[in-house]
Amino acid sequence: EAAVTQSPRNKVTVTGGNVTLSCRQTNSHNYMYWYRQDTGHGLRLIHYSYGAGNLQIGDVPDGYKATRTTQEDFFLLLELASPSQTSLYFCASSDSGGLDTQYFGPGTRLLVL
Amino acid sequence: QQQVRQSPQSLTVWEGETAILNCSYENSAFDYFPWYQQFPGEGPALLIAIRSVSDKKEDGRFTIFFNKREKKLSLHITDSQPGDSATYFCAASSNYGNEKITFGAGTKLTIKP
Numbered sequence: 001e002a003a004v005t006q007s008p009r010n011k012v013t014v015t016g017g018n019v020t021l022s023c024r025q026t027n028s029h030n031y032m033y034w035y036r037q038d039t040g041h042g043l044r045l046i047h048y049s050y051g052a053g054n055l056q057i058g059d060v061p062d063g064y065k066a067t068r069t070t071q072e073d074f075f076l077l078l079e080l081a082s083p084s085q086t087s088l089y090f091c092a093s094s095d096s097g098g099l100d101t102q103y104f105g106p107g108t109r110l111l112v113l
Numbered sequence: 114q115q116q117v118r119q120s121p122q123s124l125t126v127w128e129g130e131t132a133i134l135n136c137s138y139e140n141s142a143f144d145y146f147p148w149y150q151q152f153p154g155e156g157p158a159l160l161i162a163i164r165s166v167s168d169k170k171e172d173g174r175f176t177i178f179f180n181k182r183e184k185k186l187s188l189h190i191t192d193s194q195p196g197d198s199a200t201y202f203c204a205a206s207s208n209y210g211n212e213k214i215t216f217g218a219g220t221k222l223t224i225k226p
Contacts, residue, residue, distance in 0.1 A: 004156075031212065042119075042202055042218040043157070050212065058213070090156050098206030098214040099145050104156030 003027065004105035006091050012111045019078040021108050023091030031094045032074040033102065034058070034066055036087040043090065049074060050097070081112045116140050117205050119217035127225050132190040134220045136203030139184065143205035147214070148177065148188050151200045160201070161188070193224045 003026045013019050025032060033048040045058030047066035055066055063085060065077040078085055088109050092102040118137050126132045136146070147162035163170040163177045163186070170177045174193075179186045190197055200221045206214040 033213070035216075040122075040218055043216040045213055045215075048213060056212065059215075092156070097212040099208070099211050101147070101159045101162075102149075102157075102214065104158065106154075106156055 004091055004093055004103050006089075006105040006108050008108060009106065010109045010111075012113065013081050014113050015082060017078075017081045017112070019081050019110065021076040021078075021089055021091075021110070023074045023076070023105055024072050025074075025091075025093040025103070026072065027093065027095075027103075028071055029093035029095045029103070030071075031097050031100075032068060033092045033094075034064075034074065034076045035090045035092065036060065036085075037090060037107075038087050046076065078110075081110075083112045086110060086112045116143075116215050117203055117217040119201075119203050119220050121220060122218070123221040123223070125223045125225060126193050128193060128195060130193055132193050132197070132222055132224070134188040134190075134201050134203070134222065135185070136187065136217055137183075137185045138205050140205070140207065140215075141184070142207040142209050143215075144208055145206045146177070146179065146186055147204050148175075149202040149204060149216075151202065151219075157202055190222075193222075195224045195226050198222060198224045 034046040035043040049068035091105045094100040094102045144165040149157035150160040151157040176189045203217040
């Protein structure tokens with residue numbers, strides 16, 4: 001089974017702060033995704049990538065940047081964090097995209113004060 | 114615009130009863146429908162999935178019923194157990210633009226012993 005890890009697991013920052021969330025997958029999957037989970041909205045796609053150096057815009061990209069540095073590593077960047085970005089963030093990977101199983105990490109809980 | 118809708122938001126059933134979780138979608142191009150199960154403090158994990166060429170998919174106590182004409186599907190959990198208490202997400206993706214998946218808002222299921 002694919003292993004997806006995220007760090008940190010919890011993060012507190014202030015409005016305007018700079019935050020980087022990290023994700024690593026160890027099964028050499030092609031696709032990696034960043035979601036945010038909020039009550040009443042389910043999982044919403046922020047950004048995704050189909051390989052190192054590639055980035056695709058998701059459904060709620062405003063205020064977020066992302067970078068896929070290697071096949072294994074995908075980072076989510078909040079350069080000027082706002083309270084509206086307080087959320088639970090999940091990273092996921094899959095081998096062949098939307099028609100394949102997505103394997104999720106344990107999540108990062110972010111609080112922006 | 115929520116392309117995948119779930120109802121109810123929350124559901125409580127007694128142990129041993131059948132829980133029925135509903136899902137509907139708008140995009141006629143959707144043809145793959147996975148259900149993900151999420152326990153508190155964890156990331157979602159694939160539970161069961163169906164493709165639009167089928168009208169039923171069974172896996173133990175979990176069954177998906179699919180109605181393509183009405184764009185509706187449901188997840189039936191028979192002989193519900195307290196360990197089934199979780200949030201269930203219906204999701205959908207398409208053969209066209211198949212890199213990503215769209216999630217519903219989720220149904221929180223509680224099984225009372």
